[in-house]
Structure formats: C-alpha cells, structure tokens
Amino acid sequence: MSKHYISSERISINTIKNIIYSGAKLELSEEAIGNIEKCRTYLDKKMETHKGPIYGINTGFGSLYKHSISKEDLGNLQKNLVMSHACGTGEEVDLEIVKIMIFLKIQSLSYGNSGVQLVTVQRLVDFFNNDIYPIVYQQGSLGASGDLSPLAHLSLPIIGLGKAIHNDELKTAEQINKEFGWLPIELQSKEGLALLNGTQFMSAYAVWELIQTSNISFFADFIGAISLDAYDGRIEPFHPKVHEIRAHNGQIQTASNIRELLEGSELIDRPKVHVQDPYSFRCMPQVHGASKDAIDYVTRVVEIEINSTTDNPNIFPDDDLIISAGNFHGQPLALALDTLGLALAELGSISERRTYKLISGQRELPSFLVAKPGLNSGFMIPQYTAASIVSQSKQLTMPASSDSITSSQGQEDHVSMGANAATKTYKIVENTMRILAIELFNAAQALEFRRPAKSSPVIEDFVAAYRQNVDFVENDKLMHDEIQKSITFLQSLDIEDQE
Secondary structure, three states: OOOEEOOOOOOHHHHHHHHHOOOOOEEEEEHHHHHHHHHHHHHHHHHOOOOOOOOOOOOHHHHHHHOOOOHHHHHHHHHHHHHHOOEEEEEEOOOHHHHHHHHHHHHHHHOOOOOOOOHHHHHHHHHHHOEEEEEEEEEEOOEEEEHHHHHHHHHHHHHOEEEEOOOOOOEEEEHHHHOOOOOOOOOOHHHHHHHHHOOHHHHHHHHHHHHHHHHHHHHHHHHHHHHHHHHOOOOHHHOOHHHHHOOOOHHHHHHHHHHHOOOOOHHHOOOOOOOOOOOHOOHHHHHHHHHHHHHHHHHHHHHOOOOOOOOOEEEHHHEEEEOOOOOOHHHHHHHHHHHHHHHHHHHHHHHHHHHHHOEEEEOOOOOOOOOEEEOOOOOOOOHHHHHHHHHHHHHOOOOHHOOOOEEEHEEEEEOHHHHHHHHHHHHHHHHHHHHHHHHHHEEEEHOOOOOOOOOOOHHHHHHHHOOOOOOOOOOOOOOOHHHHHHHHHHHOOOOOHHH
C-alpha cells in the first residue's frame, strides 16, 4: 500500500485524487514534525513571558475578544470553543469529502504557523489512515471565520465527543477511543482555533467538485461529438483556423477534441444537405471552451488555497510574531466556486439543447427516436427530465458570494458565504452528470438510425461498451431504469482510460 508523506511540497488536485482513491496512508515527514513542534514550543514559551492579550489564545472569540482568560482556563477555553461551535445541521457531508477535509486540515496544520500539538495532528492522521470519518453537516458555515461549524464537528471526536463512521458503522467517539486504545486529546492554548479556523470544508468540496469536473468536461466533448454525428452535423465549425483567430485556450482545446473524436467517421465526412447546424452543435468550442477556461481559473485558486495556512492568529516563530488577521476568510473560494457552478451549469444547458434537437424529428431521425412514434412515446420524457434538471441548475447559479450577513455582534461584518457556494455547486455537479447521461442515452439511440453508416472507431467502441449496459429502445419501456443505467455507466468510467 502506498504512503504519502505530509510536507511543504506543493500538492495538486491530482495529488489528492490519487491519495484518496488509491487508499494511500499518510505519515508526517520529519520536516512537518519539526515545523509543528517548533511552533508549539515557541507558543508555550511566549505564553510564559507575554503579559498582554493575544486574540483567541488568552482571550475570548469573535466579539468576545475583550474578555481575558486565565492561564488555568486556556485548555477549557479551546474545548468550549469546539463544543459550542458544533452547530451544524441539514444533510450529512459525503464521506469522501470528509476524508478530503481531514487531509487538508492535516496539511494546513503541518506548515508550522498554527501552534498545535504534534499529538493533535497525529490523531487526525490516525483518523485518515483508519477510515474514521466524523459526522459533519452541510449547513452552518458562513465561510468567513473559516468553516467554524463543520470543522467543529470534524474536531469533536479528537476530544472524545461526537460521532463518526468507522467500518460502515456509526460509532461514538468513546467507542472509537476504546477500540483503538486512545485517550481524548487535551487541547492546549490556540488549538481549538487552529482546528476550527480554516477553509477546509469549502476547500474539500472544491477539490471533490474539481475531480468530478474533470470527468464532466471530458464527457461533454465526447458525448457532444456523438450527438453531432448522430444529428448529421458538420465538421467545418471545428476547423483549427476558426479558433486560431479567437484564441481562447478552452475553445481551441474543445475544437481539437471534437476533431480527434470524429476522425475516421463515415457520417461526419459524407456530403451535407444543410448549410449550418444549430448553436448547441456548432458552438461547442465556444461554450465548452469557456467552461474549460473557467475551470482552469478555479483550479488555480483552489490549489493556492490547499497549499496555505488558513487559521487565525498566524504564528511566525522565526520572526517572534503572532498576528491576528483574516486568512480564514473564504472570499477567494466563494467567487471561484460560484464560477465553477456556472461553468458546469452551462455544460448541462447546452447538452439538453442537443438532446432536444435529436428528438425533434429532424434530419431523417424519427420523432422522439422511435420507429413507431404515436404508439410509443419513446424519448419524449427523458428530455423533460433533462430540462427540469437544467432549470434547477440555473436556479442554483445565483452567486452565494454576492450575499453577506453580519454576525458575532458586528465583529464579523462581511462573510463570504463560500460554504453555501460549495454545497450548491455540489448539486450542480450531480445535475450536470445526469444531464450528460441523458444526452448519451439519446445520442446512442439516434446513432442506430444512421446504420449501416458508422461514426469514428473511438466513438463506435465507446457506444459498443455503452450497449453492454444500456440497450437500444425498440418499444416503450421503463425509462427511469435506462437513465439510471446511463448515469452509472458514466460514473464508472476512468477518463484516463478513455483519453
């Protein structure tokens, strides 16, 4: 089994993908251990000599920063922080995302600017390596002072409270500690803040969504190419000369992808009666490409974030500085996640339009893609379903980052709402995959009406694999089941094997 050493080496979305899905175990590098211990030692010595208030270390939190806390109560202060801030509600966070949260919190604490104990970080490593997933809820974070509520729930089992999933069972922290022979961690000064301040809830969602988005963007081009061929579309709009004179990277890449996918197709090369195709086919490079460029922007933002320290205050042992600032504010992620949701919603929107054209009885395709329309409704209602999902995604594209609500008696007077951007984009990710699966269901059906002419070898191989899971529809049948098979087929694919 592979091992990943936590260090200051830059991590990427693909790094995390490989760690999460390969079952790799984590280990703190000597560098990380040194950073953590150096910072904790500095903080302990500082607290012995420093007489004034240091926010969150010997003071209350938020608007309670004016309240001084005695040395004897510093540990209780941190424990109380975790308990009082565990106010999440709503649906539970997917366990894959919780696992990414744990990883990102370990990574952030390992840089040596947070002041945590080594045993605290090691307990998080133990959680990751033993597949212990604290119960975290989707609702509760303003995305401002970090993801306070979700991270409080993530941290509860560390101090012997809360519940977690282990071996597919819901267990109390007490049961888990007994099983592994652990004692609850006694938090020291600053540790509660280090655990709760940070953007790891938003960031974990963003990482998961970008992993899925990589698949979705690939499928949008691939399925769009199948639809183009099934619709008897033209290849000229994908000519490289067109895109060289409007040189957006995503546009150029999309046009190249479509040309490669359709290379060797009998259908795309045959003479055409029509002069132009509808925009949903002809403008795939421009629409898919714009989404690709937006996804690239989001990836850059997220990869900066996951390589950062985002709690507060920040500790700089070498400079003898403890600075209360705002690295926990989620505005960079909020804007990026809203952008990601919009980019994905557009891929779904144009996909549904291609589906609509395929069932419209045009270009010698039968109405609703069945041989005997009337007796059979055929593919009439799958398009309804896609349209419904598209509309929901449009509603979800209202930017969360344009909103703010004052909290903590006005101390936290501008919040990012990045957590809401993260959770609504999660829904758009799911929606877009379903819309593309419905387009594939229609495109594969339409392609059969072009026989004996064939599409390209790569598309024919792909459709043949699809037909092992989803049959050609001769007569009306329970379409929900077929749509679900189509969704499952896409979700099962490793795009690296398709490229």
